Amino acid sequence: MSSSANEAASRASAVSSMGQTIPTDAEVGxxxxxxxxxxxxxxxxxxxxxxxxACQAENNIALNEEQRVLERRxxxxxxxxxxxxxxxPNAKARFIPVLCQHCGNAPCETVCPVWATYHNNEGLNVxxxxxxxxxxxxxxxxxxxxxxFNFWNPEWPEPMNNQLxxxxxxxxxxxxxKCTFCIQRINRVQVTAKTEGREIRSGEVQxxxxxxxxxxxxxxxxxxxxxxxxxQLAEAEAGRSYTLLEHFGTDPGIIYLKKVDPxxxxxxxxxxxxxxxx
Amino acid sequence: MQxxxxxxxxVTLKQALILGGATAPPLVGGAGVxxxxxxxxxxxxxxxxxxxxxxxxxxxxxxGDAAIPCExxxxxxxxxxxxxxxxxxxxxxxxxxxxxxSPQIQLLQAHWDTNTPVNWARVHRVPDHVRFVHAPxxxxxxxxxxxxxDVASMEEVKQVRSLAMGDCQGCHRxxxxxxxxxxxxx
Numbered sequence: 466m467s468s469s470a471n472e473a474a475s476r477a478s479a480v481s482s483m484g485q486t487i488p489t490d491a492e493v494g495x496x497x498x499x500x501x502x503x504x505x506x507x508x509x510x511x512x513x514x515x516x517x518x519a520c521q522a523e524n525n526i527a528l529n530e531e532q533r534v535l536e537r538r539x540x541x542x543x544x545x546x547x548x549x550x551x552x553x554p555n556a557k558a559r560f561i562p563v564l565c566q567h568c569g570n571a572p573c574e575t576v577c578p579v580w581a582t583y584h585n586n587e588g589l590n591v592x593x594x595x596x597x598x599x600x601x602x603x604x605x606x607x608x609x610x611x612x613x614f615n616f617w618n619p620e621w622p623e624p625m626n627n628q629l630x631x632x633x634x635x636x637x638x639x640x641x642x643k644c645t646f647c648i649q650r651i652n653r654v655q656v657t658a659k660t661e662g663r664e665i666r667s668g669e670v671q672x673x674x675x676x677x678x679x680x681x682x683x684x685x686x687x688x689x690x691x692x693x694x695x696x697q698l699a700e701a702e703a704g705r706s707y708t709l710l711e712h713f714g715t716d717p718g719i720i721y722l723k724k725v726d727p728x729x730x731x732x733x734x735x736x737x738x739x740x741x742x743x
Numbered sequence: 744m745q746x747x748x749x750x751x752x753x754v755t756l757k758q759a760l761i762l763g764g765a766t767a768p769p770l771v772g773g774a775g776v777x778x779x780x781x782x783x784x785x786x787x788x789x790x791x792x793x794x795x796x797x798x799x800x801x802x803x804x805x806x807g808d809a810a811i812p813c814e815x816x817x818x819x820x821x822x823x824x825x826x827x828x829x830x831x832x833x834x835x836x837x838x839x840x841x842x843x844x845s846p847q848i849q850l851l852q853a854h855w856d857t858n859t860p861v862n863w864a865r866v867h868r869v870p871d872h873v874r875f876v877h878a879p880x881x882x883x884x885x886x887x888x889x890x891x892x893d894v895a896s897m898e899e900v901k902q903v904r905s906l907a908m909g910d911c912q913g914c915h916r917x918x919x920x921x922x923x924x925x926x927x928x929x
Binding site for chain 2: 594595635648649652656659
């Protein structure tokens with residue numbers, strides 16, 4: 466992980482809107498425990514959207530009709546941001562899958578007036594749907610724009626209502642939802658491991674997005690597990706690893722890998738508007 | 744009535760009185776209706792009556808007199824989320840020979856002959872936003888009667904504990920089990 470991320474983790478604990486002190490990951494002592502995270506290799510990502518579809522199906526996310534997309538109220542817990550580089554015919558497409566970063570020092574957690582979102586002891590940024598009152602402070606506070614508000618009750622046309630995942634709540638109008646790292650799958654593996662009286666094996670937990678990725682660009686792992694292959698990968702690839710908007714000090718749980726293109730044009734104006742999906 | 748109380752939010756009698764005090768004055772005309780509603784809400788907070796079952800299955804005979812262990816019929820309890828209700832086939836393991844002249848067993852036989860499941864009325868249900876998994880509780884040595892009451896003496900099974908969040912948390916706290924929201928909420 467980058468040095469700035471470590472600095473962020475060791476900073477003073479944040480204070481919630483209710484005046485309670487929220488300890489950071491480092492203070493809770495997570496370095497020894499589990500910290501779920503992901504390694505996203507952007508050099509492998511082809512922008513195929515399989516993860517988006519898998520997530521939609523796994524997590525009972527309502528259908529995004531054209532109107533919803535035009536209104537910018539479409540919900541995709543993981544989205545592929547596409548950037549064009551260069552002019553046709555020498556244009557290159559760059560893809561970045563963006564999902565909840567499960568920040569160790571999350572800006573969304575401190576602003577929730579009802580503690581509907583909090584950090585659990587496995588490094589997950591958890592959203593408790595039945596506690597959420599829909600103030601949307603968290604969505605405004607999130608620098609990655611990965612929290613989605615339910616403006617409508619979700620609806621599925623006739624046969625599709627029968628394919629909902631029973632392990633995931635169907636979120637109603639008026640609450641915020643976001644990527645959970647497929648917490649229902651983590652829980653299932655944990656219960657199975659406990660029932661069989663053993664520890665969770667490395668790589669046993671797979672969220673829907675990582676499972677469906679054809680190029681293994683998304684790899685889910687325990688960032689604190691030295692045996693975990695992705696952790697070794699990140700270590701080895703330290704030269705091309707970075708975290709999204711790391712200067713915000715959010716200590717994201719997702720590490721991106723990208724080889725810096727030696728032929729990339731360097732923009733003279735750092736503040737030039739990026740053609741990013743808002 | 745049990746359906747009505749199940750729909751209403753559960754409150755204690757004290758909460759109902761406070762609610763009544765706060766909402767009754769602007770609704771003097773509807774005060775009677777309100778009083779009935781609040782009574783039902785308070786009633787829903789305690790034990791709920793036993794639902795009517797399609798076949799008068801008597802737990803006190805099976806779990807009590809015959810001392811059949813719970814997990815003999817509720818087979819999923821030690822390994823999965825749902826304890827599972829036994830299939831007609833499983834009832835017929837014994838009842839193809841045991842007490843075949845009883846009218847209730849003949850009801851069961853009819854289901855067996857027509858290949859239809861028995862539509863048992865569900866007694867215990869946690870809300871949709873809660874994930875309850877039986878297996879870890881059994882693994883931790885929690886006895887069935889801790890939550891379900893003394894089923895071995897019940898002719899008709901009914902819910903004896905509120906199984907509201909505070910109820911679960913109390914037990915989790917006493918036994919140093921996880922109090923993380925994500926343990927139960929999905």
